[in-house]
Amino acid sequence: MSKQGGGALARKFWEKADYSKLAAKEMYDRQHVVLRQHVLPCLKPQGFLLDIGCSDGEFTEVLGRDCKEGVGLDLSAPLIAKAQARRISHSHLRFQVGDAVHLELEPIYDTVSIMGMLTYLVDDGEFAQALDAATGALKPGGYLVLKDSVRLDGRGHRYHNDGAYEALYRDEEAYLVAFAQRGMQLVRRIPIVISQEQDQASVVYLMRKPEYDALPERRAATRLAIFLQAPEAWANVRTIWQAALADGNAEVLVVLMPFFHDSYEWRRSAVEQYLHDEGVPFIAWDRLNLAQAQIDAVIYTSPYDDTRPAEYRFEAVRPLVRSISYVPYGIEIGGGNFDLALQYGQPVAKASDVVFARSQRLKDMYLRHCPTGDRHVVVSGYPRFDELANLAAFEIDPHLLTQVGNRIPVLWNTHFSFDQEQWSTFDILGSDIIAMFANHPRLALLFRPHPLLWMRMKSLLGFSDADIQALKAELRGLGIIVDERADHRHVFACSHALISDIGSFLMDYLLTGKPVLYLNNPNGMGLNEEGEDLASLFPKAESMEAVKQFIEALERGEDPGRERRLTAIPRFAEQQDGHVGARIYEHIKSTLAAAR
Incomplete structure (x- = not known):
């Protein structure tokens, strides 16, 4: 490998660059998505950011969204001048000319980022100096965000010099070793662009300088951990947690971790606040040394490994615990081979010691569609339904009742997949449903979309955060109630009926005994065999005429399908006596005891 420029050419190029x-x-557009959805969830809110090689500050602005103060450094005075203009709307950010190779920094930063600059440090000594400065500037527990072009599969470094500038594309393995030697732990690796020859890629890396909280000395016979990624999933495990707390010979850890997804905006502060409000003690994933935590059993609430930090994926956790259980996060009724693979082919679904199923019918679905069959599936009932056992006694948020007033409340749940012809009818019926309920004197629409809908509108339709807030305000101005509570029981208890795309709510709402209208996308992927049986209990709408007929019947107080729905409940949800969570906990506990 020849490095004839020795770095001087690259330095000259970037000193003058504007x-x-x-x-x-397209690469930078993708980089925005990756930073927002896969990096920002990990960063400390109200922390301190240092962006080395900040260019015009575009990505400093992204990474600094929630920080208290951010500093951007760059070799180029013209680029820093452009970055300074961002301070008009982002006064917590400041920018200055600085050289990554000659920095002397104290470890005061919660986040340090270097976005694409290390490629131009072709001299190994300068590269090492920059790494020392960046990693040395991090506080223990802080995060390092990198974006670089690297060589794949051990192909070695590649030096580029076209006479105008130079770059060194380092071998990825050697690149990562250099950071590991400085105490950095790899958390995420997200390729942005891979070359046509498959030998080089632009990759975003998220690394961490580890620091862990000390757990209390273990005093109980059993230590159970619940891995929680989204507040919406807490309803799936709340009663298991309560049963473990009631057991004087057990400890339960709720481990909060991000849900990484291009269309889900996970905010650490919001989820932490939710758990605080619920009175649930928790430990964050990046403060727990899982290898030393002496955890006996783990409960997963989502099957999707790629949405979790690497150290919490199934294969990483398996050697560290004695038992892994999976409580399905939703209702598996979507059709098509794609959805079957998602629901039954994930490591958590096929290799957990126990999957707790709501019914024999679901166990049979595992037999037909799971690669490992159904021997690990136990019919327990669904703990999410424990909280629907006495819904009439649930205390509804008084503000919601005030918003509804004397109107008949109808819950509307729409899927997010309006762009893929999967299950959503949002693009087919949405505008007409909104118009039908807008400022209606007798009807109140409770709009509770799938959590991914807003982000899908951002990524596909170009909506900004401000656009989404404006849309919500417009809907509220039309008398439509946009429900964003983590606890769905408020709208379940308040509403008189549900109109819904495919989703968990179709089965959840069945247990209320109230009327349901199934909104079907005729061009979508349809339902699996159990889904078809469930949908047959409800009238189906593919047009607004069917929606209007359903609402008119509701206004008249007519519900001809009620008895048929109530009779069918045991087929879909067995043992729903309000004690499913307790039974699941006892099963985990007894299994551990038998294995001792």
Whole structure:
């Protein structure tokens, strides 16, 4: 490998640069998504950010969204001048000319980022100096965010010099070793662009300087951990947690971790606040040394390994605990081979010691569609339904009751997949449903979309955060109630009926005994065999005429399908006596005891 420029050519190029976007626009667009959805969830709110090689500050602004103070450094005075203009709307950010190779920094930063700059440090000594400065500037427990072009599969470094500038594309393995030697732990690796030859890629890396909280000395016979990624999933395990708390010979840890997804906006502060409000003690994933935590059993609430930090994926956790259980996060009724693979082919679904199923019918679905069959599936009932056992006694948020007033409340739940012809009818019926309920004197629409809908509108339709807030305000101005509570029981208890796309609510709401209208996308992927049976209990709408007929019957107080629905409940949800969570906990506990 020849490095004839020795770094001088690259330095000369970047000192004078007034523009830094040398790759295709699509790469930078993707970089925005990756930073927002896969990096920001991990970063400390109200922390301190240092962006080395900040260019015009575009990505400093992204990474600094929730920070208390951010500093951007760059070799180029023209680029820093452009970055300074961002301070008009982001006064917590400041920018200055600085050289990554000659920084002397104290460990005061919660986040340090280097976005694409290390490629241009072709001299190994300068590369090492920059790494020392960046990792040394991090507080223990802090995060390092990197974006670089690297060589794949052990192909070695590649030096580029076209006479105008130079770059060194380092072998990825050697690149990562250099950070590991400085005490950094790899948390996420997200390729943005892979070359046509498959030998080089632009990759975003998220690394951490580990620091862990000390757990109290273990005093109980059993230590159970619940892995929680989203507040919406807490209803699935709340009664298991309560049963473990009631057992004087057990400890239960709720481990909070991100849900990484391009269309889900996970905010650490919001989820932490939710758990605080619920009175649930928790430990964050990045403060727990899982290998030393002496956990006996783990409960997963989501099957999707790629949405979790690497150290909490199934294969990483398996050697560290004696038992792994999975409580399904939703109702598996979607059709198509794609959805069957998602629901039954994930490591958590096929290799957990126990999957707790709501019914024999679901166990049979595992027999037909899970690669490992159904021997690990136990019919327990669904703990999420424990909280629906006495819904009439649930205390509804008084503000919601005030919003509804004397109107008949109808719950509307729409799927997010309006762009893929999967299950959503949002793009087919949404505008007409909104118009039908807008400022209606007798009807109140409780709009509770799938959590991914808003982000799908951002990524596909170009909506900004401000656009989404404006849309919600417009809906409220029309008398439509936008429900964003983590606890769905408020709208379940308040509403008189449900109109819904495919989703968990179709089965959840069945247990209320109230009327349901199934909104079907005729061009979508349909339902699996159990889903078809469930949908047959409800009238189906593919047009507004069917929606209007359902609402008119509701206004008249007519519900001809009620008895048929109530009779069918045991087929879909067995043992729903309000004690499913307790039975699941006892099963885990007894299994551990038998294995001792």
